[in-house]
Amino acid sequence: MSTAFIRTLREDPADAEVASHKLLVRACYIRRAAPGIYTWLPLGLRTLRKIEAIVREEMDAIGGQEVHFPGLLPAEPYKASGRWSDYGPTLFTLTDRKDNDYLLAPTHEEMFTLAVKDMYSSYKDLPAVIYQIQTKYRDEARPRAGIIRGRDFVMKDSYSFDVDDAGLEASYRLHRDAYERLFARLGLDYVIVNAMAGAMGGSHSEEFLHPSPIGEDTFVRSAGGYAANAEAVTTVVPDPVDASGVGPARVVDTPDTPTIETLVDLCNEAYPRADGRPWRASDTLKNVVMVLTHPDGRRELLVVGVPGDRDIDMRRLEAAVAPAEAEMATDDDFEGHPELVRGYIGPTAIGPNSPKRRVEIDQEGNERLTGSVRYLVDPRIVEGTSWVTGANETKKHVLDLVMGRDFTADGTIEAATIHEGDPAPDGSGPLSLARGIELGHIFALGRKYSRALDLTVLDENGKAQVVTMGSYGVGVSRVMAALAEANHDEHGLTWPIAVAPYHVQVLATGKDEEIFSTAASIAQALDAEGIEVLYDDRRKVSAGVKFADAELLGLPYTLVVGRDLGKQGTVEIRDRRSAERHSVPANEAAEHLASLVHQALAAAAGDQGS
Amino acid sequence: MSTAFIRTLREDPADAEVASHKLLVRACYIRRAAPGIYTWLPLGLRTLRKIEAIVREEMDAIGGQEVHFPGLLPAEPYKASGRWSDYGPTLFTLTDRKDNDYLLAPTHEEMFTLAVKDMYSSYKDLPAVIYQIQTKYRDEARPRAGIIRGRDFVMKDSYSFDVDDAGLEASYRLHRDAYERLFARLGLDYVIVNAMAGAMGGSHSEEFLHPSPIGEDTFVRSAGGYAANAEAVTTVVPDPVDASGVGPARVVDTPDTPTIETLVDLCNEAYPRADGRPWRASDTLKNVVMVLTHPDGRRELLVVGVPGDRDIDMRRLEAAVAPAEAEMATDDDFEGHPELVRGYIGPTAIGPNSPKRRVEIDQEGNERLTGSVRYLVDPRIVEGTSWVTGANETKKHVLDLVMGRDFTADGTIEAATIHEGDPAPDGSGPLSLARGIELGHIFALGRKYSRALDLTVLDENGKAQVVTMGSYGVGVSRVMAALAEANHDEHGLTWPIAVAPYHVQVLATGKDEEIFSTAASIAQALDAEGIEVLYDDRRKVSAGVKFADAELLGLPYTLVVGRDLGKQGTVEIRDRRSAERHSVPANEAAEHLASLVHQALAAAAGDQGS
Secondary structure, three states: OOOOOOOOOOOOOOOOOOHHHHHHHHOOOEEEEEOOEEEEOHHHHHHHHHHHHHHHHHHHHOOOEEOEOOOEEEOHHHHHHOHHHHOHHHOOEEEOOOOOEEEEOOOOHHHHHHHHHHHOOEHHHOOEEEEEEEEEEOOOOOOEOOOOEOOEEEEEEEEEEEOOHHHHHHHHHHHHHHHHHHHHHOOOOOEEEEOOOHHHOOOEEEEEEEEOOOOOEEEEEEOOOOEEEHHHOOOOOOOOOOOOOOOOOEEEEOOOOOOHHHHHHHHHHHOOOOOOOOOOHHHEEEEEEEEEEOOOOOEEEEEEEEEOOOOEOHHHHHHHHOOOEEEEOOHHHHOOOOOOOOOOOOHHHOHHHOOOOEEEEOOOOOEEEEOOOEEEEOOOOOOOOEEEEEEEEOOEEEEEEEEOOOEOOOEEOOOEOOOOOOEOOOOOOEEEEEEEEEEEEEEEEEOHHHHHOOOEEEOOOOOEEEOEEEEEEEEHHHHHHHHHHHOEEOOEEOOOOOOOOOOEEEEEOOOOHHHHHHHHHHHHHHHHOOOOEEEEOOOOOOHHHHHHHHHHHOOOEEEEEOHHHHHHOEEEEEEOOOOOEEEEEHHHHHHHHHHHHHHHHHHHHHOOOO | OOOOOOOOOOOOOOOOOOHHHHHHHHOOOEEEEEOOEEEEOHHHHHHHHHHHHHHHHHHHHOOOEEOEOOOEEEOHHHHHHOHHHHOHHHOOEEEOOOOOEEEEOOOOHHHHHHHHHHHOOEHHHOOEEEEEEEEEEOOOOOOEOOOOEOOEEEEEEEEEEEOOHHHHHHHHHHHHHHHHHHHHHOOOOOEEEEOOOHHHOOOEEEEEEEEOOOOOEEEEEEOOOOEEEHHHOOOOOOOOOOOOOOOOOEEEEOOOOOOHHHHHHHHHHHOOOOOOOOOOHHHEEEEEEEEEEOOOOOEEEEEEEEEOOOOEOHHHHHHHHOOOEEEEOOHHHHOOOOOOOOOOOOHHHOHHHOOOOEEEEOOOOOEEEEOOOEEEEOOOOOOOOEEEEEEEEOOEEEEEEEEOOOEOOOEEOOOEOOOOOOEOOOOOOEEEEEEEEEEEEEEEEEOHHHHHOOOEEEOOOOOEEEOEEEEEEEEHHHHHHHHHHHOEEOOEEOOOOOOOOOOEEEEEOOOOHHHHHHHHHHHHHHHHOOOOEEEEOOOOOOHHHHHHHHHHHOOOEEEEEOHHHHHHOEEEEEEOOOOOEEEEEHHHHHHHHHHHHHHHHHHHHHOOOO
């Protein structure tokens, strides 16, 4: 410790909000180099490499072959697949000295496809699983939480190649099982949920989420076994309603109703319902103005209508509009749109209902809607439902505005928040919600990339078949953050032994030369037993600081050589996770602790069932 | 082999000129992804990782602590050090979505300096050696020879931090010794030569060159112990000459003299020297028009004058004008310069001799020369020397043009080729020339980066001292190319066992099931002994193809299970490098070969003297 490139911090870094970020910086595992870009310091690099090694073992166990593609890639293959534009500003792009386009790879489907095309030509060459563990680059709009969502991150990405769909399913299952073993081995809880494929494309995909309150993914589960990322949940659409008995829409004064709650209260007081039941938030239709940024940089206003008891879920919205990015409209965006009366936006001024809506034919002969912003509604806004909503005039709302009778929309969108108790789309019961950290994502890609890049092999009959692919990612650096989230207490990190940067920290506390010489010889003896030791040999550092540092760093065992050595010839062994302590004679300490470590390592390896 | 991601090529790749490039591609170790950018296939990645592991061991042995800095970096630290501009177009640069400047790191002096500044504050924290093994990026103007000079490459870069010059010398020496052990251990011949620091800066630096005819570096040695990269050689400057007896310069007709040789012949015939000795090429002064591209993109014409028996050495020229890049002037560059009469350029029309030369004061108050191109001459062009050179008129040269009397230059430049037998600058005798591949480069940087980025520590008296630094690189991927250059024959690669991707290739040749089952069980037995085995289990591939592939791949040992198995129960063991073969009973083969491999590995480890 006296020479190690380690300097712990007593204070949380100002920009850190989650425990893993705070602790990994304070304990000197990582340091910020730029927004969302981190340097791996010696401790962090050791833990990262141990996680990588475990991932590598599990990939090798399913026949994966490791390669390493460049991080800096020519644009052509990504232009061929469409991702050069689909990724939009999330792609780091550059030009070389000859003005050729390059990118920093966000993931490598195109390159693996081309490599297999280069080397394989027959169905006999398949199936194949090829992988790499590598730094990836994505210029995230909102990097956050340290290495949970960075702009560079270490990822294991593997790719399967099969001649037919059954082969793809087998390769997909092989990865799914490998991931289950991997996360079990790392001691990380996980849930497998249906997911959206996003820019990746493909027929179906699943995510491995680690349940955690600080996770940025929301997922749902039903008692009947449904599990999905909130982004992938489809709303159960109610049947159309017979609105023949509903009176005509009527505009009413609604002063002082800045919120849905105040609007509902006012309506109940001033305009009670004819049927006697009170107005509820779910009777209101809230129209939210968003702005989409398309990959080509074009900005588009979009109004999203959701029942007033729900909000816009930004991640569901972004998943729905991908590859476009979405954000709330700003004051500037409202300019030139007098029909959008802020706080009182109603369907009759927008979308197909706008009196200004025109169909234009552009130069390529495509129909384009102009004259009003696009209007998409939650799937619950079905034919015949009546709504309390904005009247497009300040301080006025309209009651009994009926979908299909008084207004329509340009379509539906899955962007509303999901509520605890919402029905599962497969009828398996009410949903419960939780948050999770995405550890892995497996995609049955199908033929998107092989078609774009013309990867075929000859089948048994000599006929060219387009190869079908899967792609499978593990966020290796994010796994480290998830492990830190799952393994810490108020004093610091509490690593599982399989990924701890060292197994043991030896502390010499006191001033006697004997303490330091005994500690040094125990550290040496442990080292000789193959135990990884960090020896805190600092001379002018108090015992209190050493204990605090040891707890912060979070190695599984601490061996304390202190004043008990002189008094009774003993040293103390502390278990970081259980906080158990026991004394052993100094001359037996190394052997005793080595045996504890070997047992713990064996138990950790045993968790994988081997 | 039947499922491995390996496909050998019979033909050399079209763009490959050197053996390592041809063989590493043909044997499926690497594949080109873009100009100067390569993909590491399974075999290549295994060998690269083994070299990395050996480098890591030697760095750890001198107390190096491994970290990993991002490859994608913010521009600010590089702007502070000046390298953002000094690197010019060699730096890959980009902007992120917020239009901030970023770069792909060519090397990491700035980041290590900042990290130490962040964590250390006292002389007690020093000395420190910190390193990483990582992909670096340089947009080389002329990538060549596969992974010998790529635009991305794997480099070990370490940095030393010391409080004083004696400390720096000690850290420098530590690295120098570690590099000697490293290259000895890899079995690579090397020469340590003085070098130019280039864009890196610093007081002195040395290169480790692997002598090889395909190396792009030329280096010189004298019997007296001088050794330097040709870039760093300084010319021994002759004493001034008394030119009082030399007659006036005279312009003569020189038709049909397209070369120095024809010019000399014509002069000897038409204008013999008064002193009776013949004209020689070294009496002529050749003026070559170059164009420099400065880091800010500005192009500048430069005429370089060298004795006619020498050429421009582009690498010496580039080293001399760095950070500018140099190339031969093109037709376009001559436009607007009627004073440059191609083929007949003489000193009297250029540089300070030009009648058009003016001194202008620019807006910042700096003097700038205008009206003629800059003129630099070889240091041998000393006061009083007389020259046959261009007369700035078509088909005319001038004789007896005396330096200092008839013309001057803007300065001297070390850009002429070095000739075998030139004197060593330190007087240690005539130089001999050879070519080499740069394996490593060690720099005593001094305080350039610590000053630019304000890295100080408090000394024993509590006074702030600017830290002094060294930086030390090993081209890990280039080392692999050098190993391939040094270890191959006409059939393929012949890896040393320490870096071979596998130790043994087991070949099953024939059709009998017994051959394949025996081969498989020997491969398994070897694997159980910890031997790394590649088993060629391909069924419909001829013995000839298998042998050819095995020789191309270059594993140290091949074990052949073929028809001798049925006849006499034996298999054959072949040593790839010595080509020795011997038969052993099949049931003893695994044990016998395992023992050979273990001996060879021990001997390889023994080369390092441990």
